[in-house]
Amino acid sequence: MLPLLLLAPTLLWITAFFLVPIGIMVWRSFAETGFAPYATILTSPVYLKVLITTLKICLVTTAGCLVLGYPIAYVLTVARPAVQGLVLILVILPYWLDYIVRSYSWMVLLGRKGLVNQLVLSLGLSDKPLPLLYNLFSVSVGMIQILLPLMILTLFGAMLRIDRRLLDAAAIHGASHWRAFRTVFFPLSLPGIYAASLLVFVSALGFYITPALLGGPEQTMISQTIMVLAGDLLNWPLASAAGVLLLVVTTILLMLYNRFFSLDRMFGGVAT
Secondary structure (H helix, E strand, C coil), X not given: CHHHHHHXXXXXXXXXXXXXXXXXXXXXXXXXXXXXXXXXXXXXXXXHXXXXXXXXXXXXXXXXXXHHHHHHHHHHHHCCHHHHHHHHHHHHHHHHCCHHHHHHHHHHHHCCXXXXXXXXXXXXCCCCCCCCCCCHHHHHHHHHHHHHHHHHHHHHHHHHCCCCHHHHHHHHCCXXXXXXXXXXXXXXXXXXXXXXXXXXXXXXXXXCHHHHHHCCHHHCCHHHHHHHHHHHCCCHHHHHHHHHHHHHHHHHHHHHHHHHCCHHHHHCCCCC
């Protein structure tokens, strides 16, 4: 009885602010015209393009975070405590700034009269400003910068659980540092790569502020479409259907990860 009483506030909070809103969203998507909103989203070229664009941006963001984050996470595992603490502070520091501030900072850097274009023009690398803003590049850069700490910290936690004595054993048997990394460390870090990539991809699916500020019409994501449908067009059934589809995609990704790699690995557990 006592555990139930202790969990009651959390259960009430989750029910009131998570389960009930989701139930209302699902009900609104079917209440008026049944499956018609889903058929519209899945057959309309406009909404299909938005879905494909969302997946493309999320894949680019995840790949960029992985390429940049893996070396940093690896360095954190082999660095001295003082260096490790300094790098961790630098990794976490961006979280102290709001998403809007970080997105606007990229507008200052990448604009036609921004710092990057001024440097390019002053060095004579181009005779006109480069199109660095309001495209896939600017959206990807902004989202990677925001989600990179999540990738690094998740990889770092996974790498810390790798037994370093296995690398010493490989070295004793004549393996070079590169071969020991390639044949021992990297394969053991794959569960962390899968978990970090999943977390970044799922987080990127719901981004709104960054693509709205840094992207153009060609980079419209599903969250922006939901906002327009609900706030401007007042088309609640269609907006709810889009939200349900986004939830379904996220759930399927989690189920696939749990099927092949087990969600317990995200939290330090061992797959059974």
